[in-house]
Structures are given as structure tokens and as C-alpha cells.
Amino acid sequence: MAGTVNPDLRKERENASFHPEKVTNFLYGGPGVVKRKRELESLVLNDPDFQSEDLNFLSREQQYETQMKKSILMVTKGEKLKITDVQDRSFYTSAVSGSDSFSFGLHVAMFLPTLYGQATQEQKDKWLKMAEKYAILGTYAQTEMGHGTFLRGLETTATYDPTTQEFVINTPTITAYKWWPGGLGKTSNYCVLMAQLYIHGKSYGPHPFMVQIRSLQDHKPLPGVTVGDIGPKFGYGSVDNGFLAFNNVRIPRENMLMKYSKVEPDGTYVKPPSTKLAYGTMVQVRANIVVNSGRVLAKAVTIATRYSCVRRQSEMKPGHPEPQVLDYVTQQYKLFPYLAAAYAFWLTGQTMMSVYTTSSNQISKGDISALPELHALSAGLKALSSWVANVGMEECRMACGGHGYSHASGLPRLYANMTPGATYEGENTVMMLQTARYLMKSYNQSLQGEKLAGSVAYLSGVQPVPAAGRTRNMLDLGVLCDAYRHRAARLVHEAAVQLRNERQAGKDQPDAWNAASVDLVKAAMAHSQYFVVKNFAERLTDSTLDSSISDVLTRLCQLHALHGLVTNSGDFLEDGYLTGTDVRQARRHINALMAKLRPDAVALVDAFDFPDGILNSVLGRYDGNVYEHLLEWAKASPLNKTDVHQSYHKYLKPFLEDNRAKL
Numbered sequence: 001m002a003g004t005v006n007p008d009l010r011k012e013r014e015n016a017s018f019h020p021e022k023v024t025n026f027l028y029g030g031p032g033v034v035k036r037k038r039e040l041e042s043l044v045l046n047d048p049d050f051q052s053e054d055l056n057f058l059s060r061e062q063q064y065e066t067q068m069k070k071s072i073l074m075v076t077k078g079e080k081l082k083i084t085d086v087q088d089r090s091f092y093t094s095a096v097s098g099s100d101s102f103s104f105g106l107h108v109a110m111f112l113p114t115l116y117g118q119a120t121q122e123q124k125d126k127w128l129k130m131a132e133k134y135a136i137l138g139t140y141a142q143t144e145m146g147h148g149t150f151l152r153g154l155e156t157t158a159t160y161d162p163t164t165q166e167f168v169i170n171t172p173t174i175t176a177y178k179w180w181p182g183g184l185g186k187t188s189n190y191c192v193l194m195a196q197l198y199i200h201g202k203s204y205g206p207h208p209f210m211v212q213i214r215s216l217q218d219h220k221p222l223p224g225v226t227v228g229d230i231g232p233k234f235g236y237g238s239v240d241n242g243f244l245a246f247n248n249v250r251i252p253r254e255n256m257l258m259k260y261s262k263v264e265p266d267g268t269y270v271k272p273p274s275t276k277l278a279y280g281t282m283v284q285v286r287a288n289i290v291v292n293s294g295r296v297l298a299k300a301v302t303i304a305t306r307y308s309c310v311r312r313q314s315e316m317k318p319g320h321p322e323p324q325v326l327d328y329v330t331q332q333y334k335l336f337p338y339l340a341a342a343y344a345f346w347l348t349g350q351t352m353m354s355v356y357t358t359s360s361n362q363i364s365k366g367d368i369s370a371l372p373e374l375h376a377l378s379a380g381l382k383a384l385s386s387w388v389a390n391v392g393m394e395e396c397r398m399a400c401g402g403h404g405y406s407h408a409s410g411l412p413r414l415y416a417n418m419t420p421g422a423t424y425e426g427e428n429t430v431m432m433l434q435t436a437r438y439l440m441k442s443y444n445q446s447l448q449g450e451k452l453a454g455s456v457a458y459l460s461g462v463q464p465v466p467a468a469g470r471t472r473n474m475l476d477l478g479v480l481c482d483a484y485r486h487r488a489a490r491l492v493h494e495a496a497v498q499l500r501n502e503r504q505a506g507k508d509q510p511d512a513w514n515a516a517s518v519d520l521v522k523a524a525m526a527h528s529q530y531f532v533v534k535n536f537a538e539r540l541t542d543s544t545l546d547s548s549i550s551d552v553l554t555r556l557c558q559l560h561a562l563h564g565l566v567t568n569s570g571d572f573l574e575d576g577y578l579t580g581t582d583v584r585q586a587r588r589h590i591n592a593l594m595a596k597l598r599p600d601a602v603a604l605v606d607a608f609d610f611p612d613g614i615l616n617s618v619l620g621r622y623d624g625n626v627y628e629h630l631l632e633w634a635k636a637s638p639l640n641k642t643d644v645h646q647s648y649h650k651y652l653k654p655f656l657e658d659n660r661a662k663l
């Protein structure tokens, strides 16, 4: 019972080959960070004010209200505790929100960053303090009912009127309704609105505007503004994703965010250094999604791995006790590749954020040369990581059998809330095609003898296919990185050839692009996977890495690379770069690696260091006392508040009595 750890989980921990604390320190960037993280988490988890009824038992309205109360507490307590550092705030926020979003998620993730990135100094002076202090609440209103992906197709207009020096904001059609922005329906009183700029009848494309939508006195929509909640969704029950329309609402000229593009009082348009700078906030969030994908996958494998050590089922050997289900190699094959992927994307997320920080510092100083590479890398990694996280979370849920389907497992909620990562902030296929566009451009530059840098440097020299009969050590990370590199370079080359062939067959560029797009996505995928594998291997060369953990991390890296290789074996075999023997060897290595990782599985998920209060899973509890808590959780279901439900008296009783009377 409470206090005692399930004996199976205890044994797992005793038998691990390393101390998880060391890996935790590696994952978070040192013992100091881990200590601070735990302090902030326990501030939340031990505070009775933050305890609430399980959201799974509440209606949408109740969920919205519960999260609102918690979010306000989070902000006010956070201010009192002076939690200002970005990393500290993210630990603190994650502890409050668990697998859900807090009510001001879009305010923090997009509204504030857009003001930081797109506003002039005068505009920052006017709004930033109010926004940072939550005196106004905003969201990022870009997507419309008719257009999310194609930003140039947005229909909301901002027409400049030089006589009054105002923009007239209008929603000309039903499809122009803003649709989806988080926190828009009921919470926000401001938004950054992306609208088509028109001056003297000429269109200048989408630009960001600061628009007040609700009264600061009574929170009613301002005249000319129609706003509301879009209704229940697959997940995010507590979030008021909203709709918004304007009927010729006037805002001052100064409300266009003018750090890059400007409109002078007389209507003269001043061009930005790049029109894509207006898309800057999206790039930042895409980088964040890579981090988040590693994290949600880590949560899912933590739950499924711990549960798989507690769960015993079937007879492996006649007459023997039922084994822990993690001892079935098929179970390991479901979970361990995602355990390895969680590590891979955790580390990729860190690299992505550091590339983002370096590039955005450069961009804010006026050097926009890093923009195309940053966009291409973040788009591809956002798509790859969120796709893998999606498949991995679902695999983990199914690996928990029936109990995985219960909300008690935490997995359905985790999945429902995180799966839109594949759609929002740029639908994944569209993002891969953006990366492919950059790859094609870079490839053509390299054909013309230009030296490439950054993530595409390898395209400059495609490696030859090695001579037949050469043997390789498929566990060697150098060999594996080379194989991924070769595959990516070859698929980029082949997509380029296909594109050229389509053109030569008479198609124009857009039709040729569309005809080649399956191969283009494949190339972008291979490029992104190479980046992830190479990044993982490079992190292991860190000379400060403790030798007791570098062995186990190397196994994870090998497993990640080998599993991807076997899953996509056709790509590696097609041109003879790998042989059938290599792939067979890879499969055997996977089995051997899983056997070696088996005793360390629990320690490896413990190392992610998710406290129970954040994991929110009966199956994934640290103490493994699953069954008694499953029963306790079920008893708390609102349907169990009475022994006989009211519907018995209303419907069931007369129905049963009627049927009995007819006998």
C-alpha cells in the first residue's frame, strides 16, 4: 500500500547498471538545474491550492473554470515567488499544467513572443509591460476557417485609411472568420491579428496587428467584434479555442506591429528586409514543439515501461509464475524503440533551441542570413518529432492493454492533447515540403559548385556506394551516421532528378513539384532523421559524460539508429549502399540491444524525472501500486456518487417494470 514500492519495480531499480540521477543531470544540463526543477515542482505539487479534481471527471465548462483558477494562481504565486527566469518558468508551468495547457498558454507561447519579435520599441513601451504583467491577455489569431496553411490566402483585411490614419479591419466572408486560436473564445481581450494589408487598393500580404477585442471594463466584445468558442474538440477540453470576426473595426495606424514592415502616415509602405520575418513567432513555436515532442514521448514511455514491469500476464513457461509483460521481447520491441526515440528527440530539442537562440539573436541584429536554414530545420524537425511522438504515444497506450484505454492511465489525455502538434504551427506534410524546398535549392547550389554550410553541408559530396562484399560493424555509430547521411543525400538527389524529369516531360514548376512531392517529403524526412541520429551520436562524444552512463546511452543511440534503419530498410538497400547481410545484422543487433537494455529500462525512464503529480497516471506511478489506485480512481467517478443513478428512476425502472409486466 501507500509508502511501499511494488516489489517488481523495486527489483528493477536495484538491478539497474547505473544511477538514474546521473542521466537526469545529463538530460537537464547539470545537478543545479535538476535541483531547481525539483524545488519548483514541489512548490506546486505540495501546494493544496493547486490540487483539483481530475479533469477527466469534469465537463468542458468545469475544466475551463478549473484551469482558469489554477492558471491565475500560477501567475500570482509565480510573481510572489519571483519566478522570472525562462527555464524556471517552464518548470513551474509544466508542474501546474501536467498534460494540459494552462489558460494563458497562447498568451505566453505566441502573443508575448510576437510583441518581443515584431513590435517597435515604442510599441513595446506601450503594450509589453501590460502583457507581461497579465493586465491584458492576448492570443495569436492567424488561422481562418478557410485557410490555415496558406497564409497568403488569408481573407481578413486591414485597409489603411490615410485620412484618419487608421486601419479598417474587416471579415469579408464566412471563410474569413478567424478559427482555432487558443484562448480566443472566452479568455483574451487582445490579439495579434494576421490580416492582409491593403493600401490605396494594393495588397501587401499578411501583416501582424495588435487588436483589442473585448472591453477592459466588462469583458464584452467591442462593437463590430464577434467572438466565441469553437466547441468541443478531440482534446484540450479546458482550452477555449475561438472564432473571431470584424465588421469594419477601426484601429490606429500605430497598431500595426512595425519592427520590420512599416506604413507611414501618408500610406507609404516600407518593405521589410524579408517578408518572412512576419512568420517569426511560428518558427519559435516550431522549435518549442521539437522539445515538447521529446518530452511527451518520454512521459508515455515512462508510463508504459513502469506498468509493463508491474503487469504480469500469461505463462511463458508451463507451471512457472506469470512473467512481467516487459519480459516478452515483442513488448520490448514496442517500447524500447520509443524509449530510444524519446532520448533522441529530447537531445534534438536542446540542439534545436540553441540553433534557434543563436539565429534569432543574429536576426534581431539585422543579419537575416540564418533565416532560411532556421526555417527549414525547425519545420522538418517539428514535423518529424511530432509524428514520431504521435505514433509512439499510441503504441505505448496499446502496450498497456485494456488499462491503457482508461483515462486512469493518463495516456488518452496525453495523446489527445499532444496529437495536434502534427497539425498546428504548420501541418506536418506542408512543413516537410518547406524543408524539401530548401534541400532542392541547396542541392542545386552545390551542383553549381557552391560550398554548403549548416545542416545541409553534407549535400556537397554524395558518398559513393561502397564496393560489394565489404563488411561493416552495424553497431558502430560512425557507420550508422554514414548510412543515414548517404540515404539522405541520395534521396535528395533522386527527388531533384524526379523534379527535373517532370519538368522535362513538359510540366510547369508547380505541377512538377506536386508530381514529385511524395519523394520530396521522403527526402526531407531522411534529412531530418539524419540530423537526429547525428546529433544523438555527437552528444555522446562529450568528454564530461560519466562512463557509467555513456554505455547505456550509446545502446539507446544504436537502437534508435538501427530501428530507423530496419524500418526504412528499402531506402538503404535500394542502391546497394547496405546489403541484405547488413540489414540482417542490424536486426540481430536490435534483439541483442533490447536484451541489454531490459535491466535498465526502469532506470532509464526514472531518469526523465517526472514526478507522479506531473505524469498523472495510475499505471505509471513511481511506486507501481497500480491496482489499488485503479480501484480508488474508478470509485471517484461521478457515476459512482450514488448507488442508484437518477436515470434508473427516470427511464430504466419504468422500462424494466414494463418489460416484466409484459411477461
Ligand SMILES: CCCCCCCCCCCCCCCCCCCCCC(=O)SCCNC(=O)CCNC(=O)[C@H](O)C(C)(C)COP(=O)(O)OP(=O)(O)OC[C@H]1O[C@@H](n2cnc3c(N)ncnc32)[C@H](O)[C@@H]1OP(=O)(O)O
Pocket: 074, 075, 078, 089, 090, 093, 108, 109, 140, 142, 143, 148, 149, 150, 151, 152, 182, 276, 277, 279, 280, 282, 283, 285, 288, 289, 292, 371, 372, 375, 423, 424, 425, 426, 427, 430, 434, 437, 438, 441
Ligand atoms: C509564469 C508563466 C510562465 C510560462 C512559461 C511557459 C512557456 C510555455 C511555452 C511552451 C511551448 C510548448 C509547445 C508548443 C505549444 C504551443 C501551442 C501552439 C498552438 C498552435 C498555434 C498555431 O497553430 S498558430 C498558426 C500556425 N500556422 C502555421 O504554421 C501556418 C503554416 N503556413 C506557413 O507557415 C506558410 O504559409 C508556408 C507554408 C511556410 C508558406 O508560406 P508562403 O506561401 O508565404 O511561402 P512560400 O512557400 O511561397 O515560400 C517562399 C519563401 O519563403 C520561405 N519561408 C516560408 N516560411 C518561412 C519562415 N517562417 N521563415 C523563413 N522563410 C520562410 C520559403 O522557404 C521560401 O523560400 P525560397 O523562396 O527561398 O525557397
Ligand SMILES: Cc1cc2nc3c(=O)[nH]c(=O)nc-3n(C[C@H](O)[C@H](O)[C@H](O)COP(=O)(O)OP(=O)(O)OC[C@H]3O[C@@H](n4cnc5c(N)ncnc54)[C@H](O)[C@@H]3O)c2cc1C
Pocket: 106, 139, 140, 141, 142, 143, 146, 147, 148, 149, 150, 179, 180, 181, 182, 236, 241, 420, 423, 424, 425, 426, 427, 428, 429, 430, 433
Ligand atoms: C489544437 C489546435 C490549436 C490551434 N491553435 C491555433 C492558434 O492559436 N492560432 C492560430 O492561428 N491557429 C491555430 N490552429 C490552427 C492551425 O495552425 C492550423 O490548423 C494548421 O496550420 C493547419 O492548417 P489547416 O487547418 O488549414 O490545414 P489544411 O492546410 O487545410 O490541411 C488539410 C490537408 O491538406 C494538405 N495540404 C494543404 N496544403 C498543402 C500543400 N501546399 N501541399 C501538400 N498538401 C497540402 C495537408 O497536408 C493536410 O493533409 C490550431 C489548430 C489546432 C488543431
